[in-house]
Amino acid sequence: MDHNWDFATIFTNWRVYWVGLQGTLLMFGVTVTLGMFGGLIIGILRYMKHPAAAWPARAFVEVFRNTPVLVQIIWFYYAFPILTGIETSPFLAAALGISLNTMAFSAEIYRAGIQSIDKGQWEAGKAIGMNFAQTMRRIILPVALKRVLPALTNRGIEVFKMSTLASVVAYIETLSQAKLIAELNYNPIESYTAVALIFFVVLYPVVQGTYALERVLNRSDR
Amino acid sequence: MEWSFAPVIANLDILLLGLLNTLKVTGLALSLGVPLGLALALMRLSQVRPVSMVSAFIIEFFRTTPPLVQLFWFFFAFPILFNINMTPYLAAVVTFSIQSSAFFAEIFRSGIQSIDHGQWEGSKAIGMSRNQSLRRVILPQAVKRMIPAFMERSIELLKTTTLVSTIAYTDLMYQANSIAQSTFRPLEVYTVVALIYFVLIFAFSQLSIIIEHRLAKSGEGTVN
Numbered sequence: 084m085d086h087n088w089d090f091a092t093i094f095t096n097w098r099v100y101w102v103g104l105q106g107t108l109l110m111f112g113v114t115v116t117l118g119m120f121g122g123l124i125i126g127i128l129r130y131m132k133h134p135a136a137a138w139p140a141r142a143f144v145e146v147f148r149n150t151p152v153l154v155q156i157i158w159f160y161y162a163f164p165i166l167t168g169i170e171t172s173p174f175l176a177a178a179l180g181i182s183l184n185t186m187a188f189s190a191e192i193y194r195a196g197i198q199s200i201d202k203g204q205w206e207a208g209k210a211i212g213m214n215f216a217q218t219m220r221r222i223i224l225p226v227a228l229k230r231v232l233p234a235l236t237n238r239g240i241e242v243f244k245m246s247t248l249a250s251v252v253a254y255i256e257t258l259s260q261a262k263l264i265a266e267l268n269y270n271p272i273e274s275y276t277a278v279a280l281i282f283f284v285v286l287y288p289v290v291q292g293t294y295a296l297e298r299v300l301n302r303s304d305r
Numbered sequence: 306m307e308w309s310f311a312p313v314i315a316n317l318d319i320l321l322l323g324l325l326n327t328l329k330v331t332g333l334a335l336s337l338g339v340p341l342g343l344a345l346a347l348m349r350l351s352q353v354r355p356v357s358m359v360s361a362f363i364i365e366f367f368r369t370t371p372p373l374v375q376l377f378w379f380f381f382a383f384p385i386l387f388n389i390n391m392t393p394y395l396a397a398v399v400t401f402s403i404q405s406s407a408f409f410a411e412i413f414r415s416g417i418q419s420i421d422h423g424q425w426e427g428s429k430a431i432g433m434s435r436n437q438s439l440r441r442v443i444l445p446q447a448v449k450r451m452i453p454a455f456m457e458r459s460i461e462l463l464k465t466t467t468l469v470s471t472i473a474y475t476d477l478m479y480q481a482n483s484i485a486q487s488t489f490r491p492l493e494v495y496t497v498v499a500l501i502y503f504v505l506i507f508a509f510s511q512l513s514i515i516i517e518h519r520l521a522k523s524g525e526g527t528v529n
Contacts, residue, residue: 086385149503149506149510150499152464154498154502155499157495158496158499161485162491162496165491165492240369244370244371248468258373261377271382272382272385275377276378279366279370279374279375282369282370286370287365287369290369
């Protein structure tokens with residue numbers, strides 16, 4: 084291990100990382116928002132009794148949960164434009180792949196949350212004259228969402244890590260910027276260690292927050 | 306737009322070779338990652354504080370950094386640091402073994418912790434040491450509860466191995482890229498490859514659901 088550490092180039096190139104981090108944050112923001120909201124809709128559809136709602140939702144969930152997200156991103160980048168004639172930019176292809184994947188995973192989380200609510204709650208809602216949508220919005224969802232909050236936060240952490248896959252289709256984010264620095268300065272050790280540290284520093288407090296959140300919710304729920 | 310699957314069928318042997326390599330990396334990473342995960346879990350549960358802190362740090366670090374960053378680190382940085390030759394295959398196995406061991410460690414830990422404390426006391430009362438109680442009494446019960454979480458993680462691992470295509474290991478995804486480039490048929494190639502992954506992973510998922518139901522029927526609780 085007679086390696087001459089060269090972290091100086093990392094600090095002089097901090098703007099390059101900063102540009103990358105902005106790309107990561109943009110990708111995360113868009114995909115986590117679409118994934119969580121879209122997932123809620125699909126989760127509710129999947130819960131509904133009517134087969135015209137439940138079956139397409141189930142098919143969607145199975146397809147996007149049972150294929151690797153990298154395959155989805157690459158499919159949207161190279162195959163989707165041929166099929167539809169719509170050109171996909173690196174951002175669009177990665178955002179589509181990660182969002183749809185997240186929608187499928189979070190749909191299952193929402194569904195589990197909704198199913199965990201006691202049947203009596205539905206009956207009570209019906210007894211005082213609420214329809215399905217009203218009961219769902221006013222009674223079931225507030226409790227269900229609280230229960231699935233830790234699982235959703237975990238999914239959010241996964242989405243943040245997944246954003247690095249966008250570099251494969253040449254979207255500019257933290258990892259692709261680190262690769263650039265490594266190639267320009269011949270310092271892969273420092274540049275890749277720096278990315279790992281950036282992700283660790285961002286996500287470690289979030290993970291610790293999730294543990295705390297789980298403890299608080301466990302106490303208030305039971 | 307006209308579909309033409311002939312180029313895909315003509316290159317099916319190349320795809321199958323890729324699939325074989327995908328399964329090879331997954332299998333090897335599993336067989337190294339599970340024992341390593343158990344070791345990390347036991348270290349984390351250790352009464353000696355520095356030991357449990359080191360293990361906790363390793364687990365959290367590999368759980369909070371993206372697998373693609375880890376793979377690049379082991380492929381591009383690690384060989385320079387330790388002056389060894391690194392192949393895409395070796396980098397893939399090392400990365401995914403360590404990465405999945407961090408997740409397996411948490412599964413082992415929650416499994417072991419889910420076992421009632423009386424079991425430890427019971428085995429102590431009949432004269433077993435800590436190691437003996439762990440091996441003979443605690444782990445056999447804990448492992449049974451861990452099976453669903455364990456299978457879910459293995460499926461995740463199978464999906465994550467697609468990343469090795471980025472460092473030019475000839476897995477299914479890499480073969481797809483090269484066939485798509487040589488035949489100019491990305492739509493058919495990537496659709497077929499997505500289907501292959503789907504069939505494989507869907508089958509494993511259904512299997513794990515069946516096993517989970519069996520375990521639920523046999524009256525065993527499970528841990529996440």
